[in-house]
Amino acid sequence: MAVLEVTGLSKSFGGLTAVNDVDFHVDEQEIVGLIGPNGAGKTTFFNVITGVYEPSEGKIEFLGTSIAGRLPSQVTKLGIARTFQNIRLFNDMTALENVMVGQHCRMKTNVFSAILRTPRALREEERVRDKALALLEYVGLKGHAGELAMNLPYGSQRRLEIARAMATDPQLLFLDEPAAGMNPQETEDLMRLIRRIRDEGMTIILIEHDMRLVMGISDRIVVLDHGEKIAEGSPDVVRQDPKVIEAYLGHAVEA
Amino acid sequence: MLGSLYALIAVGYTMVYGIIELINFAFGELFMFGAFISIAMMVDSMAIFGQQVNLPGLHFLLAVPISMAVVAGMGVAIDRVAYRPLRNAPRLAALISAIGMSILLQNVAQAMFGSSQVFFPDIGLFTGDNGLPKYITVSNAQITYLQIFVVAVTVLAMLILNFFVQRTRIGRAMRAAAQDKSTSALMGVNVNRVIAITFIIGSAMGALAGGMYGAIYHFAKPDMGFIPGLKAFIAAVLGGIGNIPGAFLGGITLGVIESLGSAYISSSYRDAFAFVILILLLVFKPSGLLGSHISEKA
Amino acid sequence: MPSVSSIAQRVRDLGWYGAFVIAAVAVAMVLPLVIDSARWLTLLTIVLIYVVLASGLNIVVGFTGLLDLGYVAFYAVGGYYTAILFIQVLESHFGVAVSEVWWLFWVNLLIGGILASIAGAIIGYPTLRLRGDYLAIMTLAFGEIIRIVANNWDAVTRGPSGISVPDPAVAGFVFGDARRLYWLILGLAILSVFLISRVIRSRIGRAWTAIREDEIAAEAMGIHTSRYKLLSYAVGAFFAGVMGVFFAHYLNFVHPSNFKLMESILMVSLVVLGGMGNLIGPIAGAVLWISLQEYLRDFEFIQAHPEVRGIAMGAVLVAMMVLRPQGLLGSRRVALEMRPRTVHQSEQERQAVADVRSR
Numbered sequence: 001m002a003v004l005e006v007t008g009l010s011k012s013f014g015g016l017t018a019v020n021d022v023d024f025h026v027d028e029q030e031i032v033g034l035i036g037p038n039g040a041g042k043t044t045f046f047n048v049i050t051g052v053y054e055p056s057e058g059k060i061e062f063l064g065t066s067i068a069g070r071l072p073s074q075v076t077k078l079g080i081a082r083t084f085q086n087i088r089l090f091n092d093m094t095a096l097e098n099v100m101v102g103q104h105c106r107m108k109t110n111v112f113s114a115i116l117r118t119p120r121a122l123r124e125e126e127r128v129r130d131k132a133l134a135l136l137e138y139v140g141l142k143g144h145a146g147e148l149a150m151n152l153p154y155g156s157q158r159r160l161e162i163a164r165a166m167a168t169d170p171q172l173l174f175l176d177e178p179a180a181g182m183n184p185q186e187t188e189d190l191m192r193l194i195r196r197i198r199d200e201g202m203t204i205i206l207i208e209h210d211m212r213l214v215m216g217i218s219d220r221i222v223v224l225d226h227g228e229k230i231a232e233g234s235p236d237v238v239r240q241d242p243k244v245i246e247a248y249l250g251h252a253v254e255a
Numbered sequence: 256m257l258g259s260l261y262a263l264i265a266v267g268y269t270m271v272y273g274i275i276e277l278i279n280f281a282f283g284e285l286f287m288f289g290a291f292i293s294i295a296m297m298v299d300s301m302a303i304f305g306q307q308v309n310l311p312g313l314h315f316l317l318a319v320p321i322s323m324a325v326v327a328g329m330g331v332a333i334d335r336v337a338y339r340p341l342r343n344a345p346r347l348a349a350l351i352s353a354i355g356m357s358i359l360l361q362n363v364a365q366a367m368f369g370s371s372q373v374f375f376p377d378i379g380l381f382t383g384d385n386g387l388p389k390y391i392t393v394s395n396a397q398i399t400y401l402q403i404f405v406v407a408v409t410v411l412a413m414l415i416l417n418f419f420v421q422r423t424r425i426g427r428a429m430r431a432a433a434q435d436k437s438t439s440a441l442m443g444v445n446v447n448r449v450i451a452i453t454f455i456i457g458s459a460m461g462a463l464a465g466g467m468y469g470a471i472y473h474f475a476k477p478d479m480g481f482i483p484g485l486k487a488f489i490a491a492v493l494g495g496i497g498n499i500p501g502a503f504l505g506g507i508t509l510g511v512i513e514s515l516g517s518a519y520i521s522s523s524y525r526d527a528f529a530f531v532i533l534i535l536l537l538v539f540k541p542s543g544l545l546g547s548h549i550s551e552k553a
Numbered sequence: 554m555p556s557v558s559s560i561a562q563r564v565r566d567l568g569w570y571g572a573f574v575i576a577a578v579a580v581a582m583v584l585p586l587v588i589d590s591a592r593w594l595t596l597l598t599i600v601l602i603y604v605v606l607a608s609g610l611n612i613v614v615g616f617t618g619l620l621d622l623g624y625v626a627f628y629a630v631g632g633y634y635t636a637i638l639f640i641q642v643l644e645s646h647f648g649v650a651v652s653e654v655w656w657l658f659w660v661n662l663l664i665g666g667i668l669a670s671i672a673g674a675i676i677g678y679p680t681l682r683l684r685g686d687y688l689a690i691m692t693l694a695f696g697e698i699i700r701i702v703a704n705n706w707d708a709v710t711r712g713p714s715g716i717s718v719p720d721p722a723v724a725g726f727v728f729g730d731a732r733r734l735y736w737l738i739l740g741l742a743i744l745s746v747f748l749i750s751r752v753i754r755s756r757i758g759r760a761w762t763a764i765r766e767d768e769i770a771a772e773a774m775g776i777h778t779s780r781y782k783l784l785s786y787a788v789g790a791f792f793a794g795v796m797g798v799f800f801a802h803y804l805n806f807v808h809p810s811n812f813k814l815m816e817s818i819l820m821v822s823l824v825v826l827g828g829m830g831n832l833i834g835p836i837a838g839a840v841l842w843i844s845l846q847e848y849l850r851d852f853e854f855i856q857a858h859p860e861v862r863g864i865a866m867g868a869v870l871v872a873m874m875v876l877r878p879q880g881l882l883g884s885r886r887v888a889l890e891m892r893p894r895t896v897h898q899s900e901q902e903r904q905a906v907a908d909v910r911s912r
Contacts, residue, residue: 071772076773076775077775088767088773092765097759128756337875359864527702537691
């Protein structure tokens with residue numbers, strides 16, 4: 001059963017077509033890797049699906065519901081979470097607070113219940129706090145709960161972003177270059193984490209340039225170039241696809 | 256004619272904004288100082304900080320350029336003190352600093368010149384011996400020499416400016432810095448110097464407008480700069496922020512709309528008019544009439 | 554009924570900070586018994602008004618990161634509402650004597666706040682898509698429009714003549730003198746700050762701070778940013794409205810000159826001076842600055858040279874931003890928010906924010 005079904009998706013900015021007629025699907029508990037040379041439109045693709053941009057054309061169906069054109073907060077509420085290419089943590093908040101924000105859309109406390117500190121509100125707050133602490137431990141940040149996000153080392157920040165995304169109780173997780181800037185050991189740990197997240201029921205789409213990671217972890221790979229899908233299949237198949245090789249090499253030669 | 260004044264100020268405003276992307280709240284105050292310094296140069300003596308000071312009694316046409324030079328210097332100093340250190344800080348900080356500067360200048364002027372109106376002397380060129388403005392008659396309408404002068408100067412200034420920005424090397428550097436500061440820095444543009452020059456020109460424009468305003472309305476007052484400053488901003492946004500011909504057009508348009516509006520509706524609501532225009536503008540067409548190359552969002 | 558030991562535990566939990574707060578409140582309550590002079594009590598009353606105003610504005614500026622230069626508009630809404638209701642409507646129109654409807658004052662505190670809230674949402678709505686400086690200018694424009702309307706709409710607001718407003722009262726017990734008014738405002742201030750702290754320390758405060766820190770990420774984490782920004786305006790405005798009502802009855806007069814742009818800027822200055830984004834900063838800023846301002850008001854030199862105040866305020870603003878943007882009591886946390894952003898925003902990201910904002 002397809003968790004996400006994308007048909008004929010296109011996105012243009014003025015004269016520039018960033019994504020051109022792409023079909024895409026992800027099945028439950030699959031890990032799909034999205035690769036392609038720089039500027040291929042991968043992050044734009046993410047952004048359209050998660051609601052940051054409105055699609056110029058095409059359909060996006062998530063768990064049977066159309067999500068094209070919805071606000072990002074609505075998309076998140078429906079069950080899609082994401083991390084960012086350029087780490088966008090809430091710098092001035094602690095790691096714990098960052099993750100707690102992730103639970104925002106799963107909470108019901110409003111202005112009045114906040115003021116009155118109703119028992120329900122207090123219970124909810126405690127539940128959220130406990131869950132956030134658990135998530136921090138899950139990604140290996142136990143003990144860092146009280147540190148400001150901006151003070152964390154880079155690798156920890158990336159993991160914090162994942163914890164925060166998971167706090168939204170998603171069914172589909174978009175990871176945008178989660179391994180960027182990581183050393184081999186950190187990448188190894190990350191692979192384990194991602195596998196574990198999947199094994200516990202998550203469906204994952206990931207953009208990555210680190211080929212070892214992508215090839216090693218993905219069930220299926222989709223390749224974009226110049227906004228178009230040029231290949232799709234298992235890592236072995238894609239690795240040998242001449243079009244893919246040319247896309248990467250071709251770019252290298254151009255530059 | 257009011258419009259062309261607005262236009263002048265707007266041009267100065269938009270220039271600076273285009274590069275440093277900061278609303279220079281203190282701009283109105285530069286306008287105000289322009290008027291005061293022109294007066295100072297024109298009279299024989301004046302009370303400054305409470306003391307009577309002897310001053311050269313220069314002609315209007317000499318006083319204004321001097322005033323422009325002084326105010327230009329002020330502009331650069333202001334940038335150095337209040338804006339430059341905050342160049343990379345979030346906009347909130349720079350904005351607050353600008354507001355602070357505006358209040359500071361306004362009150363300094365008040366300390367220097369008193370809070371009431373200071374008379375702007377009559378100018379022989381524009382005013383006849385009987386104290387009335389000299390004018391010519393064109394098909395039933397009386398157009399004073401002064402009005403002609405103001406419009407002429409504004410148009411001239413705009414043309415010179417446009418030429419400067421489009422054709423000279425420095426002008427190119429300014430445009431580059433307006434588009435993308437960091438890249439132009441990498442290309443060898445001394446961004447700080449370009450900004451300083453922009454301030455010089457922008458402030459001089461403001462001073463010029465101030466001098467002319469004083470000549471038209473025959474007075475200068477420390478709080479006279481605030482509203483024109485805001486209206487200049489509105490005019491600049493109207494024409495498209497960062498867009499110099501746009502600012503010119505915006506100024507004229509704003510002047511016309513205001514005059515019509517206050518004639519037909521009510522003059523006491525005149526200022527409110529300008530604000531309403533601003534709000535409508537920002538809601539519906541923030542990039543202005545002629546479009547702006549600067550992203551007004553984010 | 555909580556047991557003695559659990560109350561004791563709660564008190565212990567509060568720690569130094571809590572103890573300080575309790576002590577300060579206790580001192581404040583007892584003060585009028587010790588101080589007799591009306592002048593001092595008046596000064597303290599005005600300080601407390603600004604404490605609430607600064608705290609309310611802090612929600613919008615400090616926590617959510619929206620520079621509101623038109624906050625005085627909400628203050629005016631509250632003040633004029635109660636004045637118009639009491640005098641123009643009831644007295645002039647229906648011939649109802651003020652003393653009969655004394656209870657209306659208390660009701661008005663709430664209604665004034667609510668009206669201001671609504672105004673906040675209305676004024677905030679067009680600013681949702683705007684960037685920092687444009688947002689500031691737009692709020693400034695709204696504030697000025699309200700003042701100009703108040704000044705010119707003679708039929709309703711009596712324009713430059715203003716409207717005189719009665720003292721607050723409770724069935725004959727009139728809050729007429731300085732001491733009673735002080736206690737009244739103290740109560741209101743304590744309540745307001747308490748409410749604000751409760752809201753800030755909840756999921757809502759977290760959402761606001763998230764929006765300030767990174768609007769795109771906040772939206773992506775499920776926070777409906779538009780709605781929360783409006784909420785921020787509304788909640789912030791509420792307190793200004795309440796203060797407006799109090800102020801009108803305190804001064805016994807409303808007049809457009811009470812609601813000038815300078816007031817908005819003053820309020821922003823208080824927040825900036827004391828420290829944005831934390832609860833005690835604006836309180837400290839208000840106490841410090843307003844005490845000084847009101848104390849110096851009677852000095853001859855100041856009266857002869859009113860511009861000194863402006864010079865000082867302008868200089869403080871500039872100096873603060875350049876030297877210590879986190880304010881006097883700002884925690885390091887807010888200071889870091891003011892430091893250079895090193896991430897270079899790509900054009901795509903800018904477009905993304907624009908797209909998100911426009912929906």
